[in-house]
Amino acid sequence: MCGIVGYIGYRQAYPLLINGLKRLEYRGYDSAGVALLLNNETFVYKRKGKVSELEEFVEGNPTFGTVGMGHTRWATHGEPNDTNAHPHISEKGHFILIHNGIIENYSLLKEMLRRKGVSFQSETDTEVLVNLIEYVYLNGKVDAETAVLYALNKVVGAYGVVILCRNEPNQLIAARKGSPLVIGIGKQEYFVASDATPIIEHTNSVIYLNNDNVAIIRKNELILKTLENQILIPQIQTLSMEIEEIEKNGYEHFMLKEIFEQPRSIRDTFRGRIAVNLSDIRLGGLLDVMPKILQAKRIIIVACGTSWHAGLVGEYLFEELARIPVEVEYASEFRYRNPILDKNDVIIAISQSGETADTLAAISLAKESGCLVLGICNVVGSSIPRETHAGVYTHAGPEIGVASTKAFTAQVTVLSMMAMVLGIKKGTLAKEKYLHLIKELTLIPEKIEKILTLNAEFKNLAEKYKNVSNFLYLGRGYCFPVALEGALKLKEISYIHAEGYPAAEMKHGPIALIDKNMPVVVIATKDKSYDKIVNNIQEIKARNGIVIAVVTEGDTTIRSMANYVLEVPDAEEVLYAILTVIPLQLLSYHIAVLRGCNVDQPRNLAKSVTVE
């Protein structure tokens, strides 16, 4: 979603801001803008469309200044157009502001300001905030910092904001409530951004703002305080991210790079957790809370999107290996459903970004009910790990493609390790099986490497079906969530309508859609449902459907029935989800590329959904 980048220092800000905005493009956006401040003069440029279009628009215009900020907007209030794009300037031009999040009481504030004679240009909630700050500044005759603190205390909602004041040109003010902000500390310069990607090439010393923190950033000074004006001591952290991790490194798209990274990212997920002699798994982040987890009467997994699909695989894992009842909830439904929670419930929030608004809200609700809340997150230092009692990082590395790939396999890897640990500790998983599963898990990366060598096959298949309008995905057991994920991947990036179903449910509806034009992707690996899924394939063939089957290597039975087979190496049933999703990721990727779609930044989608 919206992205923020700001700079104050000795270098010209404009090229740094444009570069930073390009780093933030992956979040998803529909307009972009920059503001620069030189002495008491401001330059503001904003445009609907891509950052490259903004650059073209700015060309030939003044771009001076060593203080500035840039924004990519993902429209919420008001359509994507030049006027609604950020930065927003206050009516009398004293303040410029960029904002991520939503000001919920904006209409009340707008009405109040209108009555005082303030007029507005845009339909945004953001313009209300910048005008409120200016109103306080002019009428209260206070400095910029005081005006900002006062105004932010009147605002209800979520925000990450960066503010410039024309009359105080040597400072940036940044504040956070809900929407993340991170400050990068360079030598005689500071950066501020909505995530670390625009910062990492300049410095790895950062401060993550907490909720209700305000930072007054000057060239040689950083003051951190609360919204109540209490001075805080900044906690400086060192980022371990490397610049190569956020570049394409020769791949045509981030998504392809991330699909191919999975053998390594999965190894990174279990590195340091699985003992070298494969005798045990140690999840350091859960040690302190393990007694409570072991007593859990129920586990509730909350998540959105792809992370929710990983949660569904988790349900099968926890129930089978640790015999703990599991419910998997869309965070958005859970938070408004008045769920019945018991203090013996353990909640697991799964999120790649660690910033998804609905998942964060579900966490607060669970905490209010006294539940132990765990996080499985990818982005280190993001909000979810900080809001949960304990957790496990997936360590998949930065995921830039909007469609999640390596985060999913890393999440399932963490869930597998958790289920195994709980199983052995509860005595529901025999030692021999535990050791066998550990070994099998460590073999998964090389099995993925083998699948990746078949990339050309997936591309050929994509060529055949790139023009169809519908796809159906079917799976059973551990591969039912993979069917959902395969369908989601396809629709996200190729805009082809696709549905995922548990294979046996096909006859309760989707079978009506099957004809000679309907490709049905069936995940049919050799596991306990194999015979049943073979029957489902027969049912599809009987109706002239096209069967694309994901099968275990060497399966001749399904090969003789299906139109196409995509082979994956043999694996333990509980680990098949990690393997079978790979061909589906690559099939979607190639179809989308062949259809000319913007694979890394699909239309309307955002990487990190920070509004509900």
Ligand code: G6P
């Ligand atoms: C967005 C992204 C998806 C992601 C979902 C949940 O919709 O486009 O790829 O699965 O949010 O995000 P999270 O960061 O919480 O996993």
